[in-house]
Amino acid sequence: MKQETNPNYHHFLKHISLDCVVFGFHENQLKVLLLRMKKNQEWALPGGFVLENESMEIAASRVLKERTGLDHIFLNQFHVFSDPERSNINPAVPDFLEFDITFQDADWFNQRFISVGFYALVEFSLVQPQPDVLSDICEWISLSEISALMMDHRQILDKALETLRLQLVFQPVGYNLLPDKFTMPELQKLYETILGKELDRRNFQRKILAYNIISKLDEVRQGVPHKAPTLYRFNPENYQKALKEGLGGKW
Amino acid sequence: MKQETNPNYHHFLKHISLDCVVFGFHENQLKVLLLRMKKNQEWALPGGFVLENESMEIAASRVLKERTGLDHIFLNQFHVFSDPERSNINPAVPDFLEFDITFQDADWFNQRFISVGFYALVEFSLVQPQPDVLSDICEWISLSEISALMMDHRQILDKALETLRLQLVFQPVGYNLLPDKFTMPELQKLYETILGKELDRRNFQRKILAYNIISKLDEVRQGVPHKAPTLYRFNPENYQKALKEGLGGKW
DNA sequence: TAAGTATTGTGTTTAATTGACACAATGATA
DNA sequence: TATCATTGTGTCAATTAAACACAATACTTA
Structure with a gap:
């Protein structure tokens, strides 16, 4: 039928x-x-x-x-x-x-x-x-x-x-796109992909950390070539707060 | 009927x-x-x-x-x-x-x-x-x-x-809300009204002028108490450009 | 197993932007 | 002519962003 x-x-x-x-x-x-x-x-x-x-x-x-x-x-x-x-x-x-x-x-x-x-x-x-x-x-x-x-x-x-x-530009992104634990290069790549341009690794890290929306874990990604990057996790409270209140929007 | x-x-x-x-x-x-x-x-x-x-x-x-x-x-x-x-x-x-x-x-x-x-x-x-x-x-x-x-x-x-x-925050406003000629205090008041907060007169002027979307005229507003303010006019080309490309959006 | 290498972690230095504030110029009013 | 509210034009300090340097790590490969 x-x-x-x-x-x-x-x-x-x-x-x-x-x-x-x-x-x-x-x-x-x-x-x-x-x-x-x-x-x-x-x-x-x-x-x-x-x-x-x-x-x-x-x-x-x-x-x-x-x-x-x-x-x-x-x-x-x-x-x-x-x-x-x-x-x-x-x-x-x-x-x-x-x-x-x-x-x-x-x-x-x-x-x-x-x-x-x-x-x-x-x-x-x-x-x-x-x-x-x-x-x-x-x-x-x-x-x-x-x-x-x-x-x-x-x-x-x-x-x-x-x-x-x-x-x-004025809201955090990533909580819904990345797995629970992720590395800084992964988060950066996500931003670069959405924006369609490359970002400076060190300035990116400084800026993201300043938002206080992610927390560093006592763990590194295993089984990768070269130096193992540290894992991070989003901080749900601060992330939600940033979603509501925005990130630095001027004026 | x-x-x-x-x-x-x-x-x-x-x-x-x-x-x-x-x-x-x-x-x-x-x-x-x-x-x-x-x-x-x-x-x-x-x-x-x-x-x-x-x-x-x-x-x-x-x-x-x-x-x-x-x-x-x-x-x-x-x-x-x-x-x-x-x-x-x-x-x-x-x-x-x-x-x-x-x-x-x-x-x-x-x-x-x-x-x-x-x-x-x-x-x-x-x-x-x-x-x-x-x-x-x-x-x-x-x-x-x-x-x-x-x-x-x-x-x-x-x-x-x-x-x-x-x-x-990232687009100019005013071209459609103000008359052809307007003064700086008028434009500032518009911004303050929309944002619901007061802005510093001098910093506001510096910021708006930096966008290059308005031009100073050789004219002042007549018949007002106290010092006569200079008239300005929006620059249509730069205004349209700013509408499309945005104003300082970071990243 | 030691040197090579790509990548991460952690800065510094310099330039640009923003925020807070000061004072002279103007022109109507008293 | 002095007063006064308002405009025009700054300065200085603090913050933020951009450019850049170097050591630490851990896998690769010789």
Whole structure:
């Protein structure tokens, strides 16, 4: 039965969708969770719709729970994408009938959607990528290896990255992207990757330590070439405080 | 005929609305454009709905054109308000039948709306406030004099102000809020009002001038008590450049 | 097993920015 | 003509950021 594999779209609010840019960090690379669509092999951001009694935030959490298996993901809305032509930006018009989608579902997908963009920061290793009904693959792709995306999803991704860069200036980042214990070079690489530029190792360390959001541990990373770097851990109280109050914003 | 005074709501996208926080600056006070609803005398932000072939931004411009008479207003979306209970936050349930709204229109207003918040910065003296069909008054209210607002509009206003404060740190503000020519104390007062704190006159001047976004004129303000202050004007090229590239954001 | 090497840990020195403050110049008012 | 609030133009000290140097560590390899 189709009804068991596909959602009942008439429970969702019309015209409204959401798309998520899920960032992870692995092997010194910033990665994004993408789906490959069955229809035309195009890559797309994970997205979804809003139930009648859900907020956008709850809807986004639900979608991400389905795609990653994770609860309580760090999530921020960053922009609304509402160009009436946004679904026509990349030419391929989906022919949903080729797959297990009913005629009525095709009507649902052919309406105009105003999409709220969310970005999420997650710990790479905790995610178990799951495709949705429209996709055959769900996996992490390195930022540098992403080429074309479905519809306006490339714009959505670029805007998410831009937002993340601005956030970095006055909010701490990393608690949600790194494992519990991490080294200073790893944290620095994360910052460099998000900002897209190199930072001075010694000045970086001084600045990060001054924020008081991480604590040095009595442990070093084992089994690495050359000198073993010390492990650090985020200080949850100070991190949360910094999230709320910001980091040095002037004026 | 009702059809001539009221919009045809079935041309709008369901479930989607927008609300605008219009900021103006007058007599050294930050002001917000508000409407008083006919129904219950509650004050509300100017808002509206989205036509089938409009982007959110175009819809917001259209709404603001109707409320202010102005085109090309500086507009930024800042947040989506989607709590399913947002229309029930202030108790008063509107009884639209008392006014010139048809039964069908009441259905329209009773649906759940997800609202995109925009803030606008406009030059106070250019605005000609116009009420809409649901309101009897449209006027500027000083930020300090605003008490309760309809539904979740107070939250929307607070979030807009918070966003504006953050913007101020890495983007210039003022071009859209001040008249063509202005004095340094006027610009400073604007910054102080937005930030909600006092700034040192001399340090403020040094910092603003360093941004190279304003030019000193060979003119002073006439007819003021005490020493006449020099007039300045924004430098459009450098201002636009600063808007795009940001002001000192560190890292 | 000892020298080589890449990487980490911990600085210093210099320049730029910010914060706190002082005083003369102006021009209406008394 | 003296007064006074306000503007214009600084200075100085403290803080912050940028550039740079060198020793310590631990794996590599000869």
